[in-house]
Amino acid sequence: MTPRGRRPAGSPDARDAILTAARAAFAREGFSTSLRGIARQAGVDPALVHHYFPDRARLFAQAVIVDAEGAGLDVEAVVERLASLRAEDLGEGVVRLFLTTWQTMGADRFTAMVRAAMTDDLARTSLQSYISSELLEPVIARHAADRPVLRAQLIASQMLGLGVARWVTEVSEIAAADVEDLVAIYGPTIQRYATEDLPGA
Amino acid sequence: MTPRGRRPAGSPDARDAILTAARAAFAREGFSTSLRGIARQAGVDPALVHHYFPDRARLFAQAVIVDAEGAGLDVEAVVERLASLRAEDLGEGVVRLFLTTWQTMGADRFTAMVRAAMTDDLARTSLQSYISSELLEPVIARHAADRPVLRAQLIASQMLGLGVARWVTEVSEIAAADVEDLVAIYGPTIQRYATEDLPGA
Structure with missing residues (x-):
């Protein structure tokens, strides 16, 4: 069972949801924004953020720089x-x-x-x-x-x-x-x- | 009488002391640094800061940008x-x-x-x-x-x-x-x- 309202780790949407929440949080609060807050906004367990993005810098790079439009920019x-x-x-x-x-x-x-x-x-x-x-x-x-x-x-x-x-x-x-x-x-x-x-x- | 340890308003050094303190404070704490703190560091009454520099932007411009070396750059x-x-x-x-x-x-x-x-x-x-x-x-x-x-x-x-x-x-x-x-x-x-x-x- 996953917590109520949370996406299961296997959900194909989980990574996208994290990126969307991260983009908004970094824009609003800067680089030092809370990773737990991002997980909460994304509706995922904080461990899942860490699973996809081993450190803050990689999450930032992917969410804000590489994939600014959330369009899978490569x-x-x-x-x-x-x-x-x-x-x-x-x-x-x-x-x-x-x-x-x-x-x-x-x-x-x-x-x-x-x-x-x-x-x-x-x-x-x-x-x-x-x-x-x-x-x-x-x-x-x-x-x-x-x-x-x-x-x-x-x-x-x-x-x-x-x-x-x-x-x-x-x-x-x-x-x-x-x-x-x-x-x-x-x-x-x-x-x-x-x-x-x-x-x- | 001026307060103990403060430069009198007429001192030719007062403006320079304010600029020196402001340069250090802006560098250390950014644009929003306390003007009272600058006055304290300079050993002057806060009103004197306002007398020489009517607003924060002018103090910043003179201290940090125009006269970066304190050399009377013009x-x-x-x-x-x-x-x-x-x-x-x-x-x-x-x-x-x-x-x-x-x-x-x-x-x-x-x-x-x-x-x-x-x-x-x-x-x-x-x-x-x-x-x-x-x-x-x-x-x-x-x-x-x-x-x-x-x-x-x-x-x-x-x-x-x-x-x-x-x-x-x-x-x-x-x-x-x-x-x-x-x-x-x-x-x-x-x-x-x-x-x-x-x-x-």
């Missing part, structure tokens, strides 16, 4: 999509992908993600690992550019700043701009960071 | 320095100025500033007003580039992202790089945002 599919672009379209492709993903994510959830990354080491590590190591570095390496780690970090530094300007601090012109105008403005920056010769050591 | 002097550069040196000049100023400010104080700007509307308004309206827009206008507000916001979006990467999240390659390597890498980005033709509306 990092390999995103890498594949970017890697299949022609090298010279990579800059615009990266800007468009980030902007449309974060737009769907919404300002509140994006803000929660950024605040968590800036105040908590585990959240920061999750976000960095996802954006730089799992997503951008493989794409850059597929385009045979040198120094993929530096390039991924340069790209992330501009995309994060753009995201903050558009959704967290909401500065007027960047918040109001069309996605395609931002793609045209920021695309050449990201293109240079991704594939062109870089000065320095 | 925004007009910074604008003058940047405006006196040749137009084609503006990108590198802006990157070098921000990086050296923030380096002096230190990672803790920079982090406190960014966190405050992301969690508090008044701190955000102070920071934006200082970086965009008072500093970058006049410099861009002096170089006769169009759309100074958009250009200032584009520059701020990259410089903020770079600062976060170097001092808040401390991503490996950007945190370890020499200032002049970063100037060479980011200079052309800022140059384009500041003076070159931009696509879009």
Whole structure:
């Protein structure tokens, strides 16, 4: 017997219910939100949260970053999509992908993600690992550019700043701009960071 | 008579003592730190804090942003320095100025500033007003580039992202790089945002 109102561990919905509850809780209360509270909202036993997500960072990464829409987003599919672009379209492709993903994510959830990354080491590590190591570095390496780690970090530094300007601090012109105008403005920056010769050591 | 251990209101040191205490308190406790606590640390009457700095945002802007070194830094002097550069040196000049100023400010104080700007509307308004309206827009206008507000916001979006990467999240390659390597890498980005033709509306 499971407790009244709780989903049994074998339920195919349990993992999804945990992710949905986690997304809401992280957005509302930040990275330090209670995992027991998430279990309660999801209607599952707290042990089941731990079963699917061994630590808070992995739950955060999956709920907030990887699968922002709850649509089963998969990092390999995103890498594949970017890697299949022609090298010279990579800059615009990266800007468009980030902007449309974060737009769907919404300002509140994006803000929660950024605040968590800036105040908590585990959240920061999750976000960095996802954006730089799992997503951008493989794409850059597929385009045979040198120094993929530096390039991924340069790209992330501009995309994060753009995201903050558009959704967290909401500065007027960047918040109001069309996605395609931002793609045209920021695309050449990201293109240079991704594939062109870089000065320095 | 002033209370024992307190500086009299007329003391030339009182304002400096408030700024020094405020810098430490904002760095330690964030934007919402107690103004009474700052007055206590500075050894002044709380009314004197209010006398010099009518609201929290102005105290924050002066203590943390404008005068990070307590060296009487003056925004007009910074604008003058940047405006006196040749137009084609503006990108590198802006990157070098921000990086050296923030380096002096230190990672803790920079982090406190960014966190405050992301969690508090008044701190955000102070920071934006200082970086965009008072500093970058006049410099861009002096170089006769169009759309100074958009250009200032584009520059701020990259410089903020770079600062976060170097001092808040401390991503490996950007945190370890020499200032002049970063100037060479980011200079052309800022140059384009500041003076070159931009696509879009």
